[in-house]
Amino acid sequence: MGKTLSEKILSQKSGSDARAGDIVVAQVDLAFVQDGTGPLALRQLAESGIEGVADPKQVAFFLDHASPSPNRELSQDHALLRHFALKNGVQLWDIGEGVCHQLVVESYASPGEVIVGADSHTVTAGALAAFATGMGSTDVAIAIALGRTWLRVPESFRVVLRGKFKKGVYAKDLILHLIGKLGADGATYKALEFCGRGVTGMGMSERFTIANMAVEAGAKVGLFPADETTRAYLESRGRGERFRLLRPDPDANYEETIEVDLEGLEPTVSMPHAVDNIVLAKELKGEKVEQVFIGTCTNGRLEDLAVAARILKGKRRHPSVRLLVAPASRGVLMEAMAAGYVKDLLEAGAAILPPGCGPCVGIHQGVLGDGERCLSTANRNFRGRMGNPEGFIYLGSPATAAATAIAGEIIDPREMM
Amino acid sequence: MLKGRAFKFGDNISTDDIAPGRWFHLRSNLPELAKHLLEDVHPGFTSGVRPGDFIVAGKNFGLGSSREHAAVIIKMAGVAAILARSAARIFFRNAINVGLPVLICDTDKINDGDELEVDLEGRKVKDITNGAELSIGKFPEVMLKILDEGGLVPYIKKYKDFEIP
Ligand code: SF4
Numbered sequence: 324m325g326k327t328l329s330e331k332i333l334s335q336k337s338g339s340d341a342r343a344g345d346i347v348v349a350q351v352d353l354a355f356v357q358d359g360t361g362p363l364a365l366r367q368l369a370e371s372g373i374e375g376v377a378d379p380k381q382v383a384f385f386l387d388h389a390s391p392s393p394n395r396e397l398s399q400d401h402a403l404l405r406h407f408a409l410k411n412g413v414q415l416w417d418i419g420e421g422v423c424h425q426l427v428v429e430s431y432a433s434p435g436e437v438i439v440g441a442d443s444h445t446v447t448a449g450a451l452a453a454f455a456t457g458m459g460s461t462d463v464a465i466a467i468a469l470g471r472t473w474l475r476v477p478e479s480f481r482v483v484l485r486g487k488f489k490k491g492v493y494a495k496d497l498i499l500h501l502i503g504k505l506g507a508d509g510a511t512y513k514a515l516e517f518c519g520r521g522v523t524g525m526g527m528s529e530r531f532t533i534a535n536m537a538v539e540a541g542a543k544v545g546l547f548p549a550d551e552t553t554r555a556y557l558e559s560r561g562r563g564e565r566f567r568l569l570r571p572d573p574d575a576n577y578e579e580t581i582e583v584d585l586e587g588l589e590p591t592v593s594m595p596h597a598v599d600n601i602v603l604a605k606e607l608k609g610e611k612v613e614q615v616f617i618g619t620c621t622n623g624r625l626e627d628l629a630v631a632a633r634i635l636k637g638k639r640r641h642p643s644v645r646l647l648v649a650p651a652s653r654g655v656l657m658e659a660m661a662a663g664y665v666k667d668l669l670e671a672g673a674a675i676l677p678p679g680c681g682p683c684v685g686i687h688q689g690v691l692g693d694g695e696r697c698l699s700t701a702n703r704n705f706r707g708r709m710g711n712p713e714g715f716i717y718l719g720s721p722a723t724a725a726a727t728a729i730a731g732e733i734i735d736p737r738e739m740m
Numbered sequence: 741m742l743k744g745r746a747f748k749f750g751d752n753i754s755t756d757d758i759a760p761g762r763w764f765h766l767r768s769n770l771p772e773l774a775k776h777l778l779e780d781v782h783p784g785f786t787s788g789v790r791p792g793d794f795i796v797a798g799k800n801f802g803l804g805s806s807r808e809h810a811a812v813i814i815k816m817a818g819v820a821a822i823l824a825r826s827a828a829r830i831f832f833r834n835a836i837n838v839g840l841p842v843l844i845c846d847t848d849k850i851n852d853g854d855e856l857e858v859d860l861e862g863r864k865v866k867d868i869t870n871g872a873e874l875s876i877g878k879f880p881e882v883m884l885k886i887l888d889e890g891g892l893v894p895y896i897k898k899y900k901d902f903e904i905p
Contacts, residue, residue: 359807
């Protein structure tokens with residue numbers, strides 16, 4: 324019988340005939356940590372008695388969560404990571420470079436690779452047909468030390484996308500809709516493998532948004548086939564030679580098939596405090612917000628800022644709404660400046676934050692006050708996520724965010740387009 | 741055989757609930773971070789829990805971020821095992837890696853405060869208070885071995901590599 328994308332990649336990387344349910348030891352092409360998970364990984368590495376790293380070129384550190392550091396404790400953690408990186412020849416992406424997952428897809432990930440990151444949204448690189456999955460500090464520490472990890476080959480859900488998005492509807496609306504359908508644990512331990520005409524018509528940025536949130540349905544990985552769009556992206560990033568066509572076999576075995584007609588989707592919002600708590604944006608009309616945040620590894624790319632800038636250009640944020648924008652990487656910020664988006668956003672009243680996670684995880688920058696509501700383009704709205712358990716987080720697309728910033732209340736962005 | 745009391749939680753307890761992000765700066769100071777364990781969902785948990793007690797939860801325990809600190813501080817609080825109807829993937833693996841058993845069983849039958857007896861080898865849970873007996877779901881051999889050694893670091897120290905047949 325044929326193989327799913329997961330089975331193909333893990334067969335190759337483990338040198339075995341890997342099938343769903345098997346336990347394999349796979350070669351790891353990239354193991355990475357960020358500033359929140361890295362210090363524990365380094366302490367565990369030291370504990371394990373293994374000196375140094377298997378191959379420094381296959382390891383990366385990112386200082387993105389607390390970037391720049393807001394306090395002494397985190398400055399010490401940053402120093403620890405910088406020191407280790409320097410000593411072991413590991414590339415460290417310092418503050419201001421961007422969110423780890425964005426930098427991984429810009430500079431590392433390629434089809435057929437295995438990537439493990441000490442961050443749950445490592446799944447983002449699945450959009451490039453890499454088997455990319457999040458793990459904890461100790462697992463990644465051992466992957467750094469050995470260049471290998473153990474994995475259970477997941478069963479796959481085949482997600483068939485048909486048609487095209489209507490105007491004002493985006494990849495974020497699709498993935499929120501899908502998580503609503505599956506539930507927050509509907510795909511636990513499974514691979515989501517996307518296919519269909521809808522995928523062919525989709526740009527890389529949209530695929531990143533979708534793969535990024537696979538973990539919000541519990542999935543281990545969110546995989547896209549490697550096609551001409553993948554090739555063009557890798558060429559634009561100077562990695563054209565690492566492209567190869569990769570798709571599942573036609574007779575692969577799937578645990579489930581889910582079909583989504585993109586045509587039928589509408590702007591969608593996830594309500595506090597669960598990602599699968601989905602409604603249509605128009606149903607929330609009149610729900611006031613105090614803050615709008617555009618950014619993160621989900622929706623902080625150039626295409627996202629372009630959508631927001633187009634809606635906000637020549638307009639102003641509502642006087643009672645704070646508008647925060649954190650580009651996902653330095654490259655994104657530079658391109659957004661060249662395209663004039665940064666000017667449009669600033670003129671509309673936005674505060675531009677340094678590339679990085681920004682207010683996403685409640686460490687600094689844009690922590691909510693008691694009872695305050697935020698419409699965010701991030702991937703999680705758990706209670707306390709943005710630093711205050713008395714805050715309320717709604718998730719939506721960059722278009723919904725931009726329109727909400729103008730209206731001062733949640734609104735279907737098509738009313739502003 | 742493990743013996744202790746049940747502290748009952750609902751579904752979808754996230755790692756933000758277990759180790760809130762606002763205490764991010766305490767991640768290299770685990771004893772301090774541990775003081776905030778579960779404080780938003782169960783205020784006073786850390787002062788009530790005794791070594792050997794169990795966290796008993798519904799489905800999808802530990803969803804969200806990969807922060808292993810969540811599993812570490814549960815273990816530091818003296819919790820002997822987590823019993824849940826299901827657990828999120830990364831949390832499950834993290835817990836085993838730090839030597840904290842996560843046992844999948846039908847926790848609906850257990851009430852808050854019940855006395856439990858857990859037989860890890862026999863894969864059985866007995867609720868002494870109400871007499872219910874539950875069986876524990878299986879997990880992969882490699883995880884059992886890691887758990888046997890007390891976590892992934894001692895496992896690697898002993899075997900130097902992954903021992904997978
Ligand atoms: S942007 Fe948010 S979700 Fe993405 S890596 Fe940073 S903290 Fe995590």
